[in-house]
Amino acid sequence: MIRFALPLIALAVVGCKSDARPETPALPAPGVECNSNGLNSLIGKTRSEATTAEAKRLSGANAVRYLTPGMMVTMEFRADRLNLHLGTDGKIGSARCG
DSSP states (O other): OHHHHHHHHHHHHHHTOOOOOOOOOOOOOTTOOOOOTTOGGGTTOBOOHHHHHHHHHHHOOSEEEEEOTTOOOOOOOOTTEEEEEEOTTSBEEEEEEO
């Protein structure tokens, strides 16, 4: 009986395997680049939807990423992304593209 059960269990496990590939991050639209000049007005503000919208408008970035002290981040450069560095008080201390 066990001889028949083991192959069936193996087939069930293999049948559960997913062939889905991880989604590749979307590439930025050509010609869209972040510009960190003139973002001093963001310094001292707290994270909010309004701050994110203002950051996108001022920088031309497609994406905004908030970074907190000690946070692990990926190191790939994205020309269309603005990184807002938060201090321990939760306020923006600096803004850099990438």
